[in-house]
Amino acid sequence: MHIPFRKMHGLGNDFVVIDARVRALAMTARRAAALADRKTGIGCDQLIVLEPSDSADVRMRIFNPDGGEVESCGNASRAVGLLLADERGGETRIETLGGTIVAKAGTNGISVAMGRPRFGWDEIPLAYAMDTLTMPVGWEDLVEPVAVNVGNPHVVFFVPDTHAVDLARLGPLIETDPLFPRRINVNVATLTGPDAIALRVWERGAGLTRACGTGACATAIAAMRRRLTGRKVTVTLPGGPLAIEWDDTDEIVMTGPAATSFEGTFAEDDYPA
Template identity: 45%
Template sequence: MTALADRPFIKMNGLGNEIVVLDLRDAPIAVPPAEARALARPEVLPFDQIMALYPPRVAGTEAFVRIINADGSEAGACGNGTRCIALYEAGRIGRNHVLFESIAGLLDCVVTPEGVTADIGRPRFGWAEIPLAEEFADTRAIELQIGPIDAPVLHSPSVVNVGNPHAIFWVENVEAHDLGRFGPLLENHPIFPERANISLAQVVSPGHIVLKVWERGAGLTKACGSAACAAAVSGARTGRTGRKVRVTLPGGDLFIDWRESDDHILMTGPAEFEFDGKLTPAMLGEPAASGAA
């Protein structure tokens, strides 16, 4: 019997970032990586992340959240998923201010008619915090490139950890590069011992970035909230943008404010329900019983 069989699920999305919410607080159980991969099959319930809710460990929080990628690996942060569980929990308990705990820290969220704002916390810039496999004194631009040494296709990304590691390559046009081709190579580059989310960022103005993302453990995605935060912070840190930025992803816009008073990143954007249901053994990869011979 599959571990998650008969558990209810809620299918949601944030800007097209496909999210499955599993509320496991009443009967906590780990999400087996093999079952996550089986569930993510295109013909079953394709998703980018599972947001699994467990009993709170910190007083005042609604739940402890584990984030599972489509490949079964665990992520430290998912901005779009955070907005989804905030909307779910706010509706469940009838309160617009909700607080979660994750392995990356506390996630403070406010739900309004205009959208959901999530406090993602402070970014980390130290090479060992990201982490990188070797020391770089300045992580605003590290030595990493794709293509010939004298004419690289992509080079000198900004790197940052916003709950998970991100590398942002600054380009003149995000559509001029095949991120589906380069993404897997860069995600798994030896410089990133925990792999990394890879973004192409095009600065339109000091207040606007266009972004395409190869998400660690999920691949090309319509939207990645943590990547939007990473790009906005890195844009401000390198002098390309201000601290308040509109980030346009294939799925739509997110608004990022790298708050000067405490360096916390505030992300605002939509979240929506799609449908709900109950997981079955067949969805989770258990073969159907064969009929009698």
């Protein structure tokens, strides 16, 4: 049996999207990791499986290249919003492990209402109680981060120069620190203007990436909480900019591009579950 897929990306953060709403496809960590492998599989930053939902228009499952299933992915949410825009009349309610979000197609790209941020130490979660606005912890020169859960967990470090941080080395150390029982996404950010932020991200289970939508949301919220910016900011990642707003209803709204790269099929038996 050959399974159709669509290769999509948001600012270079790329996905293999499989629509399993009509014909179910068993997805395991083994199969997800094999499909995500860039040398022996299709290759992607995340594998996305669309399934029927009892509470929304579609259920989106998200698998990292290591095969682990995660709660949320902002760039993938925009890709799914684009994919289903015509089918759903421009607005799609998407069920994720991190909560239900809403994607809307517009003239400026795809906007996604990502839900409300969470700040409690047990909502991140952390291993023990502490202030999440200025955490009394550090790893070498990276100190006193902000912790926020935007559907998945993040720590944000504000630094003078994001490129001066050896994120490839420090990212995995922080990600797997016992302080974070579900591991953590690691963001290093620099203010570049009154409402402008430059950002690099080490993604939990994926590593360095050109763009991370939830990282952009978490970083924007961290800057707003520390009163470093207003409630609307532009976050520029290596792959390009995203517009982030924390609106009057406490919702995070992320707006940016998404695109289809190509379509194809793979033989189900080539990637056993």
